[in-house]
Amino acid sequence: MLYIDEGGYIDAERIILKIFNNIERGKMDAVNGIVVHQTNAPTASSTFHSYQTKGATGAHFLIDRDGTIYQTASLFQITWHVGRLQSRCFLTKKCEPTDFQKVAELEKSWRNSDKVHQIEKVKNYPDRFPSNVDSIGIEIVGKSTRVINENTGKPEYIYEEVNDSQNGSLMWLIKELVATLKVSTSEIYRHPEIGRKNFTEASTAKW
Structure with a gap:
């Protein structure tokens, strides 16, 4: 079980607080699901930089390449991480x-x-499906690469695999969030399963 303070911030040894109020979009009244993403950025710092721009979108957590977990928004706040359902x-x-x-x-x-x-x-x-207003978003650092489809000859983008350190942290974080927030394990999704996203995003994420 995680300890969550009155501001929606977690006090846990494995989680580093790096909050970006710019991506928080108002009070979240209930948590009905968890959505797993990849950043399509090469580093955590590049994603953090984007979170500081006007109109930025983001998620509640980010898992770096070495497995470091950052909390980037309050669990009591909506973030725009799902997009079109x-x-x-x-x-x-x-x-x-x-x-x-x-x-x-x-x-x-x-x-x-x-x-x-x-x-x-x-x-x-x-x-x-759980949406921006009632789900927790978890970003995993990972870039997509442009490749040519051998069958169609057309370009497409394929996300890199989620590494073992990232998956280990993802498993721990989701287990703790499920226990703490009472989220059903059937309501945990990869972004493309519920939104309009590249089907390879988070396809190798494990929990």
């Missing part, structure tokens, strides 16, 4: 028939992803 009922095939048909039509074009998000964001959890 995918449709939970569509992906799980549990929509009402009319809703399923509507989303299926929208999903025919990636240009409609914001329209799907607008439908999802007004739903209450658990009818939607």
